[in-house]
Amino acid sequence: MVRLSPSRLHDSLRGPALGAVGFLNEVMSRYPDAISFAPGAPHPRFVDGLDVQRCVDRFLDHLVHDRGETPEQARLRLYEYGPSRGLINGLVSEALRRDEGIDAPPQALVVTVGAQEAMLLVLRALFRPEAGDVLAVTDPCFAGITGAAGVLGIPVTGVDETETGIDLEGLAAACHRARSAGRHLRACYVASDFSNPGGGRMSLADRQRLLELAEREDFLVLEDNTYGFTTERGQELPPLKALDTGGRVIHIGTFAKVCFPGARVGYVVADQPVAGRPGRLLADELAALKTVVTVNTPPLSQAVIGGLLLEHGGSLAALSRPKAELYRRNLAHLVSALDRTLTGRVAPGVSWNRPAGGFFVRMRLPVPADAALLEISAADYGVLWTPMAQFHLDDRGDHQLRLSCSYLDPDRIETGVRRLATFLDKEIGQ
Amino acid sequence: MVRLSPSRLHDSLRGPALGAVGFLNEVMSRYPDAISFAPGAPHPRFVDGLDVQRCVDRFLDHLVHDRGETPEQARLRLYEYGPSRGLINGLVSEALRRDEGIDAPPQALVVTVGAQEAMLLVLRALFRPEAGDVLAVTDPCFAGITGAAGVLGIPVTGVDETETGIDLEGLAAACHRARSAGRHLRACYVASDFSNPGGGRMSLADRQRLLELAEREDFLVLEDNTYGFTTERGQELPPLKALDTGGRVIHIGTFAKVCFPGARVGYVVADQPVAGRPGRLLADELAALKTVVTVNTPPLSQAVIGGLLLEHGGSLAALSRPKAELYRRNLAHLVSALDRTLTGRVAPGVSWNRPAGGFFVRMRLPVPADAALLEISAADYGVLWTPMAQFHLDDRGDHQLRLSCSYLDPDRIETGVRRLATFLDKEIGQ
Numbered sequence: 123m124v125r126l127s128p129s130r131l132h133d134s135l136r137g138p139a140l141g142a143v144g145f146l147n148e149v150m151s152r153y154p155d156a157i158s159f160a161p162g163a164p165h166p167r168f169v170d171g172l173d174v175q176r177c178v179d180r181f182l183d184h185l186v187h188d189r190g191e192t193p194e195q196a197r198l199r200l201y202e203y204g205p206s207r208g209l210i211n212g213l214v215s216e217a218l219r220r221d222e223g224i225d226a227p228p229q230a231l232v233v234t235v236g237a238q239e240a241m242l243l244v245l246r247a248l249f250r251p252e253a254g255d256v257l258a259v260t261d262p263c264f265a266g267i268t269g270a271a272g273v274l275g276i277p278v279t280g281v282d283e284t285e286t287g288i289d290l291e292g293l294a295a296a297c298h299r300a301r302s303a304g305r306h307l308r309a310c311y312v313a314s315d316f317s318n319p320g321g322g323r324m325s326l327a328d329r330q331r332l333l334e335l336a337e338r339e340d341f342l343v344l345e346d347n348t349y350g351f352t353t354e355r356g357q358e359l360p361p362l363k364a365l366d367t368g369g370r371v372i373h374i375g376t377f378a379k380v381c382f383p384g385a386r387v388g389y390v391v392a393d394q395p396v397a398g399r400p401g402r403l404l405a406d407e408l409a410a411l412k413t414v415v416t417v418n419t420p421p422l423s424q425a426v427i428g429g430l431l432l433e434h435g436g437s438l439a440a441l442s443r444p445k446a447e448l449y450r451r452n453l454a455h456l457v458s459a460l461d462r463t464l465t466g467r468v469a470p471g472v473s474w475n476r477p478a479g480g481f482f483v484r485m486r487l488p489v490p491a492d493a494a495l496l497e498i499s500a501a502d503y504g505v506l507w508t509p510m511a512q513f514h515l516d517d518r519g520d521h522q523l524r525l526s527c528s529y530l531d532p533d534r535i536e537t538g539v540r541r542l543a544t545f546l547d548k549e550i551g552q
Numbered sequence: 553m554v555r556l557s558p559s560r561l562h563d564s565l566r567g568p569a570l571g572a573v574g575f576l577n578e579v580m581s582r583y584p585d586a587i588s589f590a591p592g593a594p595h596p597r598f599v600d601g602l603d604v605q606r607c608v609d610r611f612l613d614h615l616v617h618d619r620g621e622t623p624e625q626a627r628l629r630l631y632e633y634g635p636s637r638g639l640i641n642g643l644v645s646e647a648l649r650r651d652e653g654i655d656a657p658p659q660a661l662v663v664t665v666g667a668q669e670a671m672l673l674v675l676r677a678l679f680r681p682e683a684g685d686v687l688a689v690t691d692p693c694f695a696g697i698t699g700a701a702g703v704l705g706i707p708v709t710g711v712d713e714t715e716t717g718i719d720l721e722g723l724a725a726a727c728h729r730a731r732s733a734g735r736h737l738r739a740c741y742v743a744s745d746f747s748n749p750g751g752g753r754m755s756l757a758d759r760q761r762l763l764e765l766a767e768r769e770d771f772l773v774l775e776d777n778t779y780g781f782t783t784e785r786g787q788e789l790p791p792l793k794a795l796d797t798g799g800r801v802i803h804i805g806t807f808a809k810v811c812f813p814g815a816r817v818g819y820v821v822a823d824q825p826v827a828g829r830p831g832r833l834l835a836d837e838l839a840a841l842k843t844v845v846t847v848n849t850p851p852l853s854q855a856v857i858g859g860l861l862l863e864h865g866g867s868l869a870a871l872s873r874p875k876a877e878l879y880r881r882n883l884a885h886l887v888s889a890l891d892r893t894l895t896g897r898v899a900p901g902v903s904w905n906r907p908a909g910g911f912f913v914r915m916r917l918p919v920p921a922d923a924a925l926l927e928i929s930a931a932d933y934g935v936l937w938t939p940m941a942q943f944h945l946d947d948r949g950d951h952q953l954r955l956s957c958s959y960l961d962p963d964r965i966e967t968g969v970r971r972l973a974t975f976l977d978k979e980i981g982q
Binding site: 123124125126127144147161163164166168169172174175178194197198199200201202203204205235236238239242246248266269270272273340342368369370378382383384385386394395396397404411413414415416417418419420421422423426 | 553554555556557577591593594596598599602604605608624627628629630631632633634635636665666668669672676678696699700702703770772798799800808812813814815816824825826827834836839840841843844845846847848849850851852853856
């Protein structure tokens with residue numbers, strides 16, 4: 123029996139992301155009774171509102187009545203290969219225009235298998251690592267983007283993120299550093315609202331400054347808008363793409379949180395024209411690339427998401443409102459439980475942030491928050507969390523953990539925080 | 553407005569595959585009344601048997617009654633992120649064991665977004681282009697594999713395919729050539745039964761010889777089994793993976809043809825152990841890679857496919873039988889119509905093959921079968937086909953076209969062939 127060289131395979135597992143999900147799932151499966159603050163999973167309450175057939179029928183009805191297809195043509199859409207660009211681009215385009223102030227025509231969108239495929243496609247289309255292209259990411263940062271960059275062999279440089287988002291001076295410095303080394307900072311990944319895991323949020327002024335810097339230093343911005351919907355009502359800020367007059371922003375979104383992750387439907391807005399090819403957009407290039415990654419996003423999934431959008435009058439905001447309220451409640455509950463339960467009780471050197479949105483709280487410990495400590499936390503205290511190391515490019519995450527509150531109810535959050543308090547007390551209290 | 557450099561983008565469009573699908577769709581959309589022999593689309597008759605809700609319910613029922621889950625747990629499976637390895641691995645593993653003689657446990661499988669994602673994952677896990685790894689493919693060959701190799705920067709070498717499959721002497725020579733150039737032929741892509749577009753089929757003896765050569769020359773075989781199900785009953789040969797005692801074969805399959813393409817569900821059997829990591833298989837590495845490509849295959853799609861399998865007693869053969877019969881009938885009809893209509897009537901230099909399975913017939917012309925000729929065929933004669941150039945690594949496809957018969961009914965095939973005859977008569981008959 124041939125044995126594959128681990129070195130060759132291991133090369134494909136570069137980047138902190140790869141394998142981390144598997145590791146956490148494995149720990150969770152061994153401690154089914156533990157309260158897990160680990161995954162950013164959706165709240166299970168919303169599964170009750172999901173009637174797949176009803177959503178599909180609503181979408182087919184739309185194809186027939188609004189798009190003039192015959193019932194047979196509409197049904198075939200679910201069955202056949204579809205356009206690699208997507209089936210629901212018109213609905214998504216209209217929702218983005220109305221709810222996010224993003225004015226992009228349907229042909230400037232590609233519907234992807236989650237935001238993850240969008241990231242992979244965009245990186246592959248834009249970067250030539252052999253020509254010195256570098257990707258800047260916030261540090262800490264969503265492990266899916268560094269993982270995708272790793273798979274494509276794209277070098278990554280980190281720029282600090284604080285609670286007000288990416289450090290713009292640090293980003294400017296990264297541009298200069300790249301140039302001095304004969305390289306070019308081709309694009310920068312940011313999540314302007316409540317990043318995972320940092321929880322940072324950029325002010326309107328900083329959003330403008332980021333776009334000016336992108337123009338001045340000639341880079342593109344990959345905006346990940348996954349958690350924007352959790353913003354408190356009345357506090358919304360325009361996404362970078364809505365402010366983008368220079369075509370600097372590629373906007374990536376997902377229905378994983380506002381609808382459900384199992385659909386695996388995301389999208390990318392890529393309205394940049396391709397020089398010398400009249401009428402051709404970056405979205406066309408992404409759609410062509412998609413034909414050799416997944417061919418097209420499952421029409422069935424798109425139909426369900428399309429149906430859910432239609433049921434909410436085509437509005438992302440209406441669709442996401444009940445979820446946003448529950449996740450805000452959960453996050454407030456987690457922060458309050460930490461404040462009430464841990465303040466004054468745990469060792470010096472334990473601290474946590476208090477983000478106003480998103481799914482995640484970060485906690486700093488005076489000891490390494492590693493797999494060994496997680497094992498003790500799970501086995502002896504019945505509480506799980508995510509080591510932050512996987513979200514950092516260097517060792518600065520080694521003493522931090524991430525707590526997610528999205529899929530728990532308040533009583534479980536309360537009990538989980540009490541277990542966490544006991545764990546911190548006994549294991550690192552001295 | 554920033555304009556993206558076409559050269560950079562164009563680099564991402566290397567390989568003949570990219571853009572070809574878009575081009576054909578565009579031509580087809582301009583000539584809606586033409587009879588199209590272009591796409592390998594499924595026959596629309598089978599959409600009538602597809603009841604999404606019934607399939608999903610059947611799968612959920614299986615999770616509850618056969619796997620001991622609660623109804624709530626089962627429903628959540630559709631809603632949540634799932635394991636990147638897949639949800640229906642047990643069903644697929646059992647079907648492959650029973651119907652194909654492939655003995656691989658569920659954990660040796662990864663369920664992918666179509667066969668296309670499987671190809672991308674396998675290539676990325678196995679190849680290090682910088683270390684001199686080369687991929688061999690049959691020539692002509694499915695454009696999805698060369699497209700995926702192009703996206704990953706993997707060099708490709710072609711080996712002739714005849715009606716008896718890949719030229720084994722040519723393959724041995726390619727191994728030697730690579731070695732002489734300081735490179736290594738890491739893997740070879742073949743479709744042992746009725747390849748797209750070649751229509752070749754390997755004998756049992758040649759299958760054994762290919763495996764011996766793989767052992768001797770130390771390469772892996774990527775087996776694409778998309779069209780095996782169209783084999784006439786009683787004429788089945790074991791797939792390469794069923795003959796593979798040395799762990800040389802990675803087997804890729806899809807439900808696109810035996811169920812429906814819109815589901816976007818494929819799979820890969822990768823049971824090769826990873827040296828020095830006890831218990832770890834290539835499938836584990838592929839599943840880890842998948843977390844940064846699509847995260848997981850949509851559970852809804854998997855549930856529909858799982859439900860269809862269960863409705864057919866878990867048998868791929870039972871599931872595919874009605875489709876296999878229809879596609880064989882169509883192919884026989886196409887070949888017979890060509891023989892009846894064209895023989896003796898068209899110019900010397902026009903010839904076609906007569907495969908016993910698959911979806912495709914190839915035709916050779918004495919003139920280039922290019923986009924310009926396709927335009928004439930569509931506009932003036934109302935018949936469409938696929939230029940073969942996209943399936944070849946060199947210019948040997950330039951005078952060939954591919955005819956697909958999968959989604960047409962016999963009367964349309966008949967009319968289409970008559971139009972083709974007139975087209976050939978008038979345009980290249982002189």
